Each structure stands twice: as C-alpha cells, then as structure tokens.
Amino acid sequence: MKKIEIFEQAMIVGNYDVVVCGGGPAGFIAAIAAARGGASVAIVEQYGFLGGMATAGLVAPISRFNLKGRRMIGGIPWEFIERLKEMGGAIVENPPGNISFMPEKYKLIAQRLVLEAGVDLYFHCYLTGCLKKDNEITHIIFHTKEGMQSITGRYFIDCTGDADLAWYADVPMQPKSNPLQPASLCFCLGGVDTAKLPLAHHNLDTTNMHDVSIQNVLNELREKEGIPLFGGPWYSSMIEEGYLAVNMTRFSGDMTKVTDMTNAECTLHEDVFRMVELLKEHVDAFKNAFLVTTAPQVGIRETRRIKGAYILTGQDYVEGRRFPDAISRGCHPIDIHHADNTRQNVTFLEKSPYIPYRTLYVPAYPNLLVPGRCFSADETASASVRVQASVMGLGQAAGTSAALCVKDNCSVDDVNVESLREKLISMGAILD
Incomplete structure (x- = not known):
C-alpha cells in the first residue's frame, strides 16, 4: 500500500487538567465527576451531541442498574436517570433497573449536567492522534472544519469505546476476539x-x-x-x-x-x-x-480492549470476586452475540461482580485512564460491562480518580485508592 507524507500545523485551542475523549455514557459521566472534583475539564466528541451509543446508536434500554432488585450502580449515573425522569424522558423498569428513554431528552439532560459542572465541550471534533513525551500524553490532535487542532492536558480519559486514544498512544492491547461480536444498526x-x-x-x-x-x-x-x-x-x-x-x-x-x-x-x-x-x-x-x-451510526459491541495493570476475567466476574481496589460493580448478564448466526450466549449473574481500579490503566502510561467497553477485561467479563449503566460506573471512577491525581500531582497508578473509594462512596457509588 502506497503512503504519502502530510505535514500540517495544529492550533492549540485549550489547556485543561483533564481531557475526556468521547462523550458517550462513560465519557460525559467521567467529565462531570472530574469537574465536580475541582479539575478543569474538556470533552472532545465527534458528534454534535452527547450520549454515544445511546443517542448515536439508538441502543435501548439503558441497561442495567439493579441485580435481583437491588441497586448496584449509583452516584452521578443515577442522578442522570433521575433528571431524565423529571423531564419525562425515562421510565425505570424494575426489578432489573432497565431504563427506557427518549434519545432527544437524553442528549439534552446529558448536555445540561455537563455544562452545569463547568465542562467545556468540543463538538464535531474527530480524534486523529496524540503527542506524548515518553509514555506521557501531552496533546491530543483532532480534525475540525477549521483544520487540525490540539488540546493539551495533564490527564486524559479515553472514552471512545474503541480505545482510539490508547491506540494512538501505542498502549498495549489484548488480542481481539475472533470473531468479534457483530455490529447492529438500531x-x-x-x-x-x-x-x-x-x-x-x-x-x-x-x-x-x-x-x-x-x-x-x-x-x-x-x-x-x-x-x-x-x-x-x-x-x-x-x-x-x-x-x-x-x-x-x-x-x-x-x-x-x-x-x-x-x-x-x-x-x-x-x-x-x-x-x-x-x-x-x-x-x-x-x-x-x-x-x-x-441510528446515525451502527452500534458496536466489541473492538479493542487495553491490556491494563489487571485483566478482569470471566471467572472473577461470575464468582463475584472482591478486590481491595474495587471502584464499581456489575449487574448485567454476560451477553455474547454470535457473529455468523442468530444466536447468543447469555449467563445470568447470581451475585454482583466487583470491578478493580487496576483495569482502567496501564502502569507505563502515567496520565491515561481507559473506562468504557475498552477497559482491561477478557471477552467474557467485557461482554457484561460493555453496557451503558456499567460503563457509566467506570466513567465515574475514572473522572473521580483524575481529579484526585490533579490535586495530588501523581500518576494514575499512584492515586490513593482508599481516598478514591471513599470519594466514590460519598458520591453514591455502591462498593460494598
């Protein structure tokens, strides 16, 4: 395949404590958490609205918040649901805690919460690369109608779903499933x-x-x-x-x-x-x-997954293994769709799994966190956590951690995990 070399200057248009790439369910929750933690925050999003697969993919319902009738994911994610309900844009369907919703109202409430938190939005910006010093990311690069632009930051959160920023930064990835779960156009x-x-x-x-x-x-x-x-x-x-x-x-x-x-x-x-x-x-x-x-684009179930400090396994997940650095819970069934026929494999959970903080980062990359469906889990565990409520929980943890890192001037793997857990619990996260 032939290649051409392109040299283009990028205008630096912002400098932030925390830069979130992707405004989907993990991304907008991460941004709110980081901003409420005192950080200056930006979201860079390819569409002109927030919500990711919920609004760009019309993936419904928002699944799921409960296991056996007990709430397992709380805090900012549930605050978002309550705000959506108040506007007449959601119905909470118990006992599983699935949420039927109106996509247009989802977009608006997500936008309101983000702007109320003081987050800057960069819409219609397509991430195309990054700059780094050693393994520390210094800039992200994105294309706009005005040409190539850049934002600098102290910490970056990859909420692209496909680990795009991590991939541009040469973060180690797990081997892709073969075949990958199929895409769907809702x-x-x-x-x-x-x-x-x-x-x-x-x-x-x-x-x-x-x-x-x-x-x-x-x-x-x-x-x-x-x-x-x-x-x-x-x-x-x-x-x-x-x-x-x-x-x-x-x-x-x-x-x-x-x-x-x-x-x-x-x-x-x-x-x-x-x-x-x-x-x-x-x-x-x-x-x-x-x-x-x-939907504006096909819904994506599975692509890249980072190889983090810990890879959450299906066995960990099904057995509900406890981790001292647990920062969120799971409750959705393990749901693996077949790529070449109409079937799927579904495993219903007997207990709510714990998700460790170590699945959100790679030790050699000191200022990058990766929540969402591309976090560090095998194909079995990720087949549960990839859904909206679960990735909101991961986004909340990543944003909260980034804000703590800003305050303590530490790398993401040196954050005080006990302080992180205490902060998450005070926000309403359910970690017991």
Whole structure:
C-alpha cells in the first residue's frame, strides 16, 4: 500500500487538567465527576451531541442498574436517570433497573449536567492522534472544519469505546476476539401497537427479553427465503405511545476498519428496510408501523480492549470476586452475540461482580485512564460491562480518580485508592 507524507500545523485551542475523549455514557459521566472534583475539564466528541451509543446508536434500554432488585450502580449515573425522569424522558423498569428513554431528552439532560459542572465541550471534533513525551500524553490532535487542532492536558480519559486514544498512544492491547461480536444498526419505528408487545418494557429479571415468537417466525423465513442475518429481536419503549426502538440487525466485521464499517452501514441500511417489511407482514402489532429513523451510526459491541495493570476475567466476574481496589460493580448478564448466526450466549449473574481500579490503566502510561467497553477485561467479563449503566460506573471512577491525581500531582497508578473509594462512596457509588 502506497503512503504519502502530510505535514500540517495544529492550533492549540485549550489547556485543561483533564481531557475526556468521547462523550458517550462513560465519557460525559467521567467529565462531570472530574469537574465536580475541582479539575478543569474538556470533552472532545465527534458528534454534535452527547450520549454515544445511546443517542448515536439508538441502543435501548439503558441497561442495567439493579441485580435481583437491588441497586448496584449509583452516584452521578443515577442522578442522570433521575433528571431524565423529571423531564419525562425515562421510565425505570424494575426489578432489573432497565431504563427506557427518549434519545432527544437524553442528549439534552446529558448536555445540561455537563455544562452545569463547568465542562467545556468540543463538538464535531474527530480524534486523529496524540503527542506524548515518553509514555506521557501531552496533546491530543483532532480534525475540525477549521483544520487540525490540539488540546493539551495533564490527564486524559479515553472514552471512545474503541480505545482510539490508547491506540494512538501505542498502549498495549489484548488480542481481539475472533470473531468479534457483530455490529447492529438500531432503528426507530412509529405506528406500533405497543400494547401488544409486553417486551417493549424490560421489567423481567431472569430472561433474555427478546421476542421468541417473532424470532421463531424469522428463523423459519431465514431457512425458506434467506432473509438477512438478525439477532433477537429486542424492542424498547421510546416513552411516546406507538414509538419503539428496535435492535435486530447483525453484521460481522471489525468496526475499527474503514472498509468493514462502511460495508456494515451500507448492508444494514438495506437490512433495516427488509426487516421492517417482514415485521409489518408477519406481526400484527407492526402492521401499521413505519420507519422513523435509523441510528446515525451502527452500534458496536466489541473492538479493542487495553491490556491494563489487571485483566478482569470471566471467572472473577461470575464468582463475584472482591478486590481491595474495587471502584464499581456489575449487574448485567454476560451477553455474547454470535457473529455468523442468530444466536447468543447469555449467563445470568447470581451475585454482583466487583470491578478493580487496576483495569482502567496501564502502569507505563502515567496520565491515561481507559473506562468504557475498552477497559482491561477478557471477552467474557467485557461482554457484561460493555453496557451503558456499567460503563457509566467506570466513567465515574475514572473522572473521580483524575481529579484526585490533579490535586495530588501523581500518576494514575499512584492515586490513593482508599481516598478514591471513599470519594466514590460519598458520591453514591455502591462498593460494598
């Protein structure tokens, strides 16, 4: 493959204590936590809104906050849910604590909380690299309509989901799963008779919550007619009557590769229209349905994962192993989707796992924290923690740690873990 060399100057447009790359569920929570801890904070986000896979991917519901009816993730993440409820943008579905939501209100409440905390937002900025001295990141580089720009910082939090900043910084990565879990293009339907779809509300505690009857119909059609690959299907109420978020398309590939991502977008946009036709034809509740919108991008379940100071294993996770540096909990089932068929492997948890702080950093990189689905866990543990409520908990821990590092002028692996845990508990995190 031929290469060209490009030399371009980047205007330095900001200097902060903490720079968060990515404004998804982990990112905006991390930014709020760091700012409330006294740090000057910026978020660099490729879209013009916050929420990541919740709003850019239409991934619903926000799953999940409870295990066996007990809240396991608290603090700023739950404050966000309460604010969303107050605006009429969320329904809390117990006992699992799944949250049906309106994406537009999610965007607005996330934005309000971030701005109230004093965080600076850099929207429509696409991260393209970083500068570092030894292994300490000094600048991030991103492209804008004004050309290449840069921000300097003391500490950086990679909430890109795909570990983009960590990858640019040459952070060691774990081998990728082969195959990776598939991507899905979620979509919104109107005109649905939601009263005929009890699974539109995720208030069951020990089921996969997919529609088995429709799955059986689609499997028969796949055998007879060769309809597109699918998963589930799963639905989620979008609060307003007749509107439903649907997750059922499936594409196998590596979403860090431009060609795979492009093929996924093109293929799944075709598949969405075919799936809507099938639902209208074969399911009474959908007979008057119409496509409102597809997500701005495909939803991504799995790509890169860092090789941190500790790799959380599936065995750790299922057994609920306690860690002295636990900074968050898990409660979502282990959920591994098959890339080449319609199945998935689901393991329901008997106890809430603990997630150690050591999974958020690599010792040789003194000013980088990596929460979100690309944190340091094997493919089994990450298949649970990758969901929204769980990564919000990791983001809260990372932002809180970064603020403590600013105050103590220490590296991320030298932070006082007891002080970190005490601060998180005082904020409402559940670590017992």
